[in-house]
Amino acid sequence: MKKFFAYILLSAITVTSAFAQKDVEAKNILNKLSKQYRTYNVVKADFTLSIDNQQANFKSTQSGTLISSAKTNKYKVTVLEPGKKTVNQEIISDGKSQWTYLQDANEVQLSNADNSEEGFNPGKIFTIYESGYKYIYTGLQTAGGKTYQVIDLTPTAEKSSYFKVRLMIDKAKNQLYSAQIFDKNGSKYTYALRSFTPNVKVAESVFTFDKKAYPKAELVDLR
Numbered sequence: 001m002k003k004f005f006a007y008i009l010l011s012a013i014t015v016t017s018a019f020a021q022k023d024v025e026a027k028n029i030l031n032k033l034s035k036q037y038r039t040y041n042v043v044k045a046d047f048t049l050s051i052d053n054q055q056a057n058f059k060s061t062q063s064g065t066l067i068s069s070a071k072t073n074k075y076k077v078t079v080l081e082p083g084k085k086t087v088n089q090e091i092i093s094d095g096k097s098q099w100t101y102l103q104d105a106n107e108v109q110l111s112n113a114d115n116s117e118e119g120f121n122p123g124k125i126f127t128i129y130e131s132g133y134k135y136i137y138t139g140l141q142t143a144g145g146k147t148y149q150v151i152d153l154t155p156t157a158e159k160s161s162y163f164k165v166r167l168m169i170d171k172a173k174n175q176l177y178s179a180q181i182f183d184k185n186g187s188k189y190t191y192a193l194r195s196f197t198p199n200v201k202v203a204e205s206v207f208t209f210d211k212k213a214y215p216k217a218e219l220v221d222l223r
Contacts, residue, residue, distance in 0.1 A: 023134075023135065023136055023137070025137040026135045026136055026137035026151045027135070029137065029149050029151060029169060030129045030135065030151065030167075032174055033126065033169055033174060033175075033176060034126065034127045034129075034130065036174055036175075037070055037126040037127060038070050038071070038127070040070065040198040040199050041069065041071065041199055042067065042068065042069045042199065042200050042201075042202055043066075043067070043068055043070075043126075043196065043197065043198050043199070043200065044065065044066070044067050044196075044197045044200045044202075045065070045066045045068075045193050045195065045196045045197070046063070046064070046065050046193070046194045046195040047063070047064055047065070047066060047191050047192060047193050047194060048061060048062070048063050048064075048190075048191075048192045048194060049061070049062045049063070049064055049079060049189065049190070049191055050188075050189070050190040050192070051187060051188070051189055051190075052187070052188045052190075053185070053186050053187040053188070054186065055186040056186070056187075058187075060082060061082060062079050062080060062081070062082050062088065063079075063080050063194075064077060064078050064079040064080060065077070065078045066125075067200070067202060067206060067207075068125075068126075069207070070124075070126065070127065072095055072207075073093075073095040073113075073124075074093055074094055074095050074207040075091075075092070075093050075207070076090070076091070076092045076093075076206055076207060077089075077090065077091040077092075078090050081103070086103070087101070087103060088103050088104075089101060089102055089103060090209075092206075092207060092208065092209050093113045093207065094113075094207045094208050095113060095207075096112070096113055097110060097111070097112060097113060097223075098110070098111050098112065098113045098114070099208075099209035101209070101214060101217060106214075106216060106217050106218065107217055107218040107219070107220050108209060108211070108214065108217050108218070108219050108220065109220050109222055110209075110219060110220065110221045110222060110223060111222040111223055112223055125176070125179055125191070126176055128153065128165065128167075128179075129151075129153055129167075132155055132156055132157060133153040133154060133155055133156065133165075134153070134154045134156060135151055135152065135153045135154070136151065136152050137149065137150070137151050138150045138151065138152055140171070141168065146170060146171075146172070146177075147170075147171045147172070148168040148169060148170060148171065148177055149168070149169045149171050150166065150167070150168055150169075151166070151167045151169070152164055152165070152166050152167075153165040153166075153167065161183060161184060161185075162181050162182055162183045162184060163182055163183075163184055164181075164182040165179060165180065165181050165182070166179070166180040166182070167179055167180075168180075175193075175196055176193060176196075177192065177193055178190060178191060178192040178193065179191045
């Protein structure tokens with residue numbers, strides 16, 4: 001019996017040690033990714049957004065573009081209609097305010113930028129782990145002839161609307177390949193980067209909503 005309990009204790013120590021090692025490895029990978037990203041002024045990434053909710057029997061795939069400035073916490077996300085070039089949704093932030101354009105409702109929702117740990121800020125997707133998350137390295141995954149490092153993030157805030165974010169990082173390029181968000185309502189949102197361009201030149205007006213672009217859209221102030 002003593003040997004049995006000794007074995008259980010040893011197993012627990014081994015598992016704890018393994019998780020601690022993976023946490024260190026995850027932090028090293030993420031720090032390397034974040035350090036490189038922060039050297040850029042503005043980045044532009046074309047992505048594919050896949051939404052899957054098996055409970056609701058719903059699947060959708062859309063394409064879009066993210067323009068982000070890590071140093072100023074500004075971003076613009078444009079999502080297109082599935083299979084079309086028309087804008088379905090836009091999320092724009094100047095670091096203080098956020099404008100969300102919804103094509104279906106033909107309205108623009110104005111709110112304060114959510115820079116809290118609980119909020120999912122598109123502009124922080126490359127540095128998301130730095131606050132409000134526990135993380136663990138789960139291993140390597142090969143796809144399309146490339147090797148990806150897989151890291152799972154768990155939000156520490158109980159009121160977060162999602163319970164896990166899975167990052168896949170291109171090991172050779174030290175570049176984020178995809179981010180998969182697991183929502184508590186059963187939905188999975190997968191952002192897969194199709195291209196990544198650092199230090200692009202953009203006007204400051206890119207990070208402010210231009211009402212002239214959607215003159216008939218109703219402005220709803222939620223602040």
